[in-house]
Amino acid sequence: MSTVQLPGVQRAAILMLALGEEQCSQLFAMMHEEEIKEISLAMAQLGSVNADTVESLCAEFSQSISSAGMLVGSFDSTERLLQKSLSRERASQIMEEIRGPAGRTMWDKLGNVNEAVLANYLKNEYPQTVAVVLGKVKASHAARVLSLLPDSFAMEVIMRMLRMESVQKDVLDSVEKTLRSEFMSNLARSTRRDSHEMIAEIFNSLDRQVEGRFMSALEERSREAAERVKSLMFTFDDLARLTPDAVQKLMRAVEKDKLTIALKGASDEIRTLFLGSLSERAGKLLRDDIAQLGPVRLRDVDDAQSQIVLIAKELGGQGEIELNEHQDEQMVT
Structure with a gap:
């Protein structure tokens, strides 16, 4: 971790953690409430900071702290520091705001x-x-x-x-x-994040071969967990559930070359859905582009499809399109 790239609030959080609870509590007592909230949030989200980064930061302030070693910023350590300088009720309130949904107000x-x-x-x-x-x-x-x-x-x-x-x-x-x-x-x-949902998001970000390898291993360990993760994953093939209007909005947000590569390796159902959302002339041009593309590496197809899925999820999060991500019910035809 380069100290040059660290935002000021993270630098302050690292230094205060390095100083220890007593000194940190004294500093908190001299700060405004908004400053306490901002630094507390940075501390809680800091994670592990290696000793070199700590030493480099402290050296900038002409302090010798090479023995400080690795620091771990967490919600628990942050709450302990707040309770040293604030009332238990106020410290709990600040921590609840930090743990809760994001936003300044x-x-x-x-x-x-x-x-x-x-x-x-x-x-x-x-x-x-x-x-x-x-x-x-x-x-x-x-x-x-x-x-x-x-x-x-x-x-x-x-x-x-x-x-x-x-x-x-x-x-x-x-x-x-x-x-x-x-x-x-x-x-x-x-609020506690569902662990299966977290793994599903991670698997969604893997390339297809690695994801398949992990999923197979997970099925061997726990078929029930694997099925739950599968039901929460949103893949390129799940775009088949989009409405024609949603497909058009998605296509407008995707780079043309990425769409061409993604559809080159897509199923007939997905390709028909996307091409059918275009005018006859635009659909013909896209078919020609796909045909002229020639052989494409599977990795490139996976990357292009993953990018389109990410854009679809962003549009879904913004309320622009309806994804219908979680399909827990099985359909019989």
């Missing part, structure tokens, strides 16, 4: 909460409160949350949003305080 964080989770919480709140919340998040996110609420309740919320003028600061502060204490804190404590 409460409204930013809400925008990163899954719409089903947020809707499930809001359906038990007063319509006026929900109107305030949905008025503060992005319209696209508010729309998805609103669509998941009971129809009659959603209409109550809509009517209040239509009548709502500027919201007084004390009302906003009250709603924000309630969300932080009742919703975000519980979300941070209860």
Whole structure:
């Protein structure tokens, strides 16, 4: 890890961890709350830092700390440091905000909460409160949350949003305080990433041969785990579930040469789907490009298809297209 490439907040986090809990707590006591949050988040996400990097950073400040060895920044070590300088309640609050959804403000964080989770919480709140919340998040996110609420309740919320003028600061502060204490804190404590989903994402990023080798080994160890991972993976072949409109949006976001290479090694079903989404003339031109491509290395095809899958997932995350990623139910034809 080169110290030149490290952002300032990460450099500060490494140095404070190297100083130890006592000195670090004294420094925290002299900082503003926003600075504490920023450095705490950097500490929690730091991971392992080798001794050379630590020594190099400390040398820049004319300190000799070559015996410090490797440091490990984690949520637990960060929380211990915060508790040295802040009340246990405030330290816990900061850690809950760090562990929770990303975002600098409460409204930013809400925008990163899954719409089903947020809707499930809001359906038990007063319509006026929900109107305030949905008025503060992005319209696209508010729309998805609103669509998941009971129809009659959603209409109550809509009517209040239509009548709502500027919201007084004390009302906003009250709603924000309630969300932080009742919703975000519980979300941070209860949110645990599914290990099968994590492995599925890793397998999606592997080339086809390596992924196949690991999947075969996993099936030998645990067929149940392998089947669960397979059901969570989203591959190039899964693009066959896209609607024609989604395919067109995806094709506009993909470089032409990557699409040509990807379709060169695609199944007939996928190739027909993509070509059928084009005009007759554009489809003919793409067929000609594929035919003129000649032999293509399997690795190049895998890379091109992986890039298209990543773009599809990005568009899905932005709400531009519907992926229908998890297909747990088996279909009988």
